[in-house]
Amino acid sequence: MADDWWGRPILPVLPRLFLDHFHRTSLVAEGPDGLAGFLVGLLSPSLPDEAYIHFVGVCPDARTSGLGRTLYERFFDLARDDGRHVVKAVTAPVNATSIAFHRRMGFTASDPVPGYNGPGTSLVTFARTI
Numbered sequence: 001m002a003d004d005w006w007g008r009p010i011l012p013v014l015p016r017l018f019l020d021h022f023h024r025t026s027l028v029a030e031g032p033d034g035l036a037g038f039l040v041g042l043l044s045p046s047l048p049d050e051a052y053i054h055f056v057g058v059c060p061d062a063r064t065s066g067l068g069r070t071l072y073e074r075f076f077d078l079a080r081d082d083g084r085h086v087v088k089a090v091t092a093p094v095n096a097t098s099i100a101f102h103r104r105m106g107f108t109a110s111d112p113v114p115g116y117n118g119p120g121t122s123l124v125t126f127a128r129t130i
Helices: 002-006 016-021 067-081 096-104
Strands: 027-031 034-043 050-058 086-091 122-129
Touching: 002 050, 016 034, 027 067, 034 067, 050 067, 067 086, 086 096, 096 122
Parallel strands: 050 086
Antiparallel strands: 027 034, 034 050, 086 122
16 A cells, blocks of 8 residues: 555565564554554664654645644654654655655755765755754
């Protein structure tokens, strides 16, 4: 289903290990027709001040409903409750929609970081103090 939301396979960026190990800090939103959105987030085990949003998906029909904002705000609450003060995320430089959304949510965005995930990959990094 979520593959249809992007028009391409997403399983390579959403392996089962995230759902097995971070389900307590991930969120699912149901709508009248089933899955409306989800957020896979984690509380960093190595950086006790940080939380990370790994992947977010919102059904195309719900993309202007505020569901994405609601998922992020609920994750911010989870992170705050655990004593976290910074939330981070990344996206591809070509994903203008994601970059604009994160900026509207109060994140600062970096310039593309060459080699972020290895040679040939550039990613925009986001950080927001909560």
